[in-house]
Amino acid sequence: MQNGLEHSTTTRELPVSQQPEVDYVRVRFAGDSGDGIQMTGTRLAESAARFGNDIATFPDFPADIRAPSGTIYGVSAYSLNIGHTEVDTFGDETDALVALNPAALRKYLEGVKQNGLLIIDMDAFTERAITKTGFSTNPLEDGSLSSFRVLPLEITSNTEKALKETGLSAKDARRSKNMWTLGLVLWLFERSTADVEHWIEQKFHKKPDVAKANIMALQAGHLYGEVTDLPPDVSRYRIQPAPLMEGEYRSINGNEGMAYGLYAGATLADLELFYGSYPITPASPLLHTVAKLKELGAISFQAEDEIAAICAAIGASYAGHLGVTGSSGPGIALKTEAIGLAIMTELPLVIVNVQRGGPSTGLPTKTEQSDLFQAIWGRNGDAPLPVIAPAHPGECFDMGVEAAKLATKHMTPLMVLTDGYIANASAPWKLPDFSDPAYAPFPVKKATDPEGFLPYDHDPDTMARPWAVPGTADLMHRIGGLEKQAGSGNISYDGENHQLMTQIRAQKLEAIAKSIPPQHVESGEATGKLALLGWGSSWGPIRVAARRAELEGKSVSHIHLRHLWPLPPNLEELLSGFDRVIIPEMNNGQLATVLRSQMDVPVESVSCVKGRPFLVREIAKIIEDALGASS
């Protein structure tokens, strides 16, 4: 799948920029969970993407399902970065914050840059709401916002006014205030409301009254920008389309991409997809997405727990489907014993870990990449298994295909590591063209011939054993967790045979190492002073910071691992071409520890476990500290 993976990165090979508000703008919508913030943000993202901008988004919602209104912990936010240049992160700072209540302002003011724009719904700043939030005085009046450009608007009453003629109650009319706000923001970005209107019509086609109210509010907000004299320091943003590669696009988040990719992978392997899972944040949307693919033949099974979920997937694989199970850290921990069974029985199986903050229940809604040890080493016995990780949402689809390909080609369980950030963030994604050689089918050949059939006979190239599924005449055999006699697969307690089988399981990974693409350099030269080595979702911030530093003439290269285990065989040689190798990772140094055990190149680790991806400036600081400000 080398081509497939390359392909997804190059659609986003765009110029890098350092000039906010010229090349890119970072907007954050924030308000009560009930204010429709996620929908508003998604619509602006969609509209920007359609216009041709590059986008990166970061939905950030409360852990509580129905948090009380007006509280800080009940604030829901949606951040997005809209660019003419390549945007790979949602941005360190906010250029414009839309705060629909005092709690939203209080929670997110800190992230707004100096002289940034604050759009505020004054109607929500009642005395009660202000004190509830913990402000001692009204921030709109006490001068505390003097280093920002403030645009206080009566959003709620303007919405009510706009909808007066519809005959809706004031309460119902107020529900559309997010659309009024979106109308204004669209005006601010010099965008028309047409796409959103179209979307509203479709979304509410069964409730024409609601559709009409929302469209009226949207148009009113837009018109407000048009006809009202805004303060002179409020200017509109003109972000030109990004020079994306030509083609058909949609936006996609990592969970959707992974679910569709796994289905595509199973399909290209000429297998049915069986997805067994137990709900857990942030992996549940994988289950929801596969459940919607039933008409396409995908089987989804919500099991009684994570153990049953993986076991059902293993059973389905034994019976000839591609078994897949997905979860997050705590659930993966429960699956551990069964993963060992899949390794022992050498059945194809894909395990997706959408990582979140740990240990234990940890930070369920926050991102982290701290399950690497668990993935590579977290089992009893010598139990090797390949581990791969997409770098960003747009790569998840191809990684799903890659997972299916490796698991079936080598007859092995395989783990895919994504994380809460990749899972929820969306980006423009060039739709796959299945006639592209990158998606050439790799149909699985199941065993049918009894002549010389041995269930534990290994193909010398792939180290795969034959896959003989129940229902096939004359190939009846028994498998299980007890050690197998090489060849016959009968139970064997023999020490020599165990040594041999342990070796065979290790050789399976060696075979995979030979078949994966050599490690390439993401940006920068193939040798130099500094290599930033990343994996998974640290891709965005590393990429942005490294490319900017390179523009400044610094010797920085970005190397990003997609195949974490086995490691690409050329990695050691590649890394040894750099004076220093620094690994920024969202854990306490796990990849660095893994690499130290595998190669002689010194690596340094920088850890960030703050429940969010690295900021670009944090990576820039790593570069500066390593190379000096001007080298």
Added chain:
Amino acid sequence: MTDLKPKDFASSLDVRWCPGCGDYAVLKSLHKMLADTGAKLEDTLCVSGIGCSSRLPYYMATYGFHTIHGRAPAIASGAKLANPDLDVWVFTGDGDGLSIGGNHLLHALRRNLDMQIVLFNNQIYGLTKGQYSPTSQKGMRTPSSPGGTVEMPLNPARFAIGAGSKFIARSIDTQAKVLGPILQAARDFDGTAFVEVLQNCVIFNDGVFDHLKDKKQGPDHTIVVEHGQPMVFGVNKDKGIRVKPGGFGLDIVSLEEDGVTEADLLVHDETNHALAVALAELGEKDGEPTVLGILFREQATEFGTASRIGLPEKPLSMTEKLIHLSATLRAAETWDVEEDAA
């Protein structure tokens, strides 16, 4: 019908249970029943957990999967959902099925996927050398309970009823005449059939079921129920079960005493849920017979059939799937980027 003989269902491996273990008899009944019913080797899948009893798939010439402790129902469910044409059997023990795997057993029984779950109840952990199990009798002394257990034992049939099982049967390992037809009925049942086998462990719990098995006295302590038949039992067929007069529950009575006749006795109705609960519990107190046979059987929605609604009528080809997937991906808003967009 194939012309396979019982021995054709035996694999080439030597059976390695202790001599005299009750598991042999169950294996034999199973081989015979499968041969009699014309089962095909390739369509039969035996799945088990861990324990002495869970070794059974190795001794079958069919497909087999000896999995991990307690998880066999889940693995079997996945296999059956993937291939509904398979005849799927789960073999489990009282520890495997009711201790570590209790949750999976509960949910398998509740879902009612078409498979058979045979639980070998020897009231002990055999494979790990004799610790008490969730079905061990109270006060039992074992290496892990030198002073005798203080736990209440679990009654597997009662557990199955609680879980919503639609087919519940009980038999004794060596009573092939009872066990054979039960295995056959379990196989024929369209749903999850739960069969508890009272199995003797000669090494760690020898003789716990002797009073039930005893050729002479056994019939006084057991009753084999049959749908539509009055509940008569005993060595001399002189005992019976009736509804407690003026009350709720069952009464064990002697015929011809106090003017009780066969007409006063209960007639077994295997579709009667409340009766099944009462029958499952009988035998827990002195003087009560342990009930054997099919305690409960009720046709209900089979999980596999229900869960397949909405799947394509027949599997889609690779090309069809890719076409559908392309359309699904494009159900979201899409847009075109032209060459000269910049």
